[in-house]
Amino acid sequence: MVKLGGYVHESKKIVDNCKFDDSSDPLKVEPDLGLPLELVGIHELVAGSDATHGAAETGVGSHYKMTNAIASNGGGLC
Numbered sequence: 001m002v003k004l005g006g007y008v009h010e011s012k013k014i015v016d017n018c019k020f021d022d023s024s025d026p027l028k029v030e031p032d033l034g035l036p037l038e039l040v041g042i043h044e045l046v047a048g049s050d051a052t053h054g055a056a057e058t059g060v061g062s063h064y065k066m067t068n069a070i071a072s073n074g075g076g077l078c
Helices: none
Strands: 002-004 007-009 038-040 043-047 054-058 063-065
Touching: none
Parallel strands: none
Antiparallel strands: 002 007, 038 063, 043 054
């Protein structure tokens, strides 16, 4: 459990995990860990920290959008 801003939050599980490791589908997430990212604009796949890790570089003005299972009031899984 973590105490933030006077509230206690209990971490249950990871809700999203995008690794950019699959060059054929870089925006997918790990199985059962959320929804894929949505690219707004452009990106280029680039080398990661080693041969097994992917990475992406976004263009100027580009970004990713994500939907997660965290409720806006903090009552979701986090």
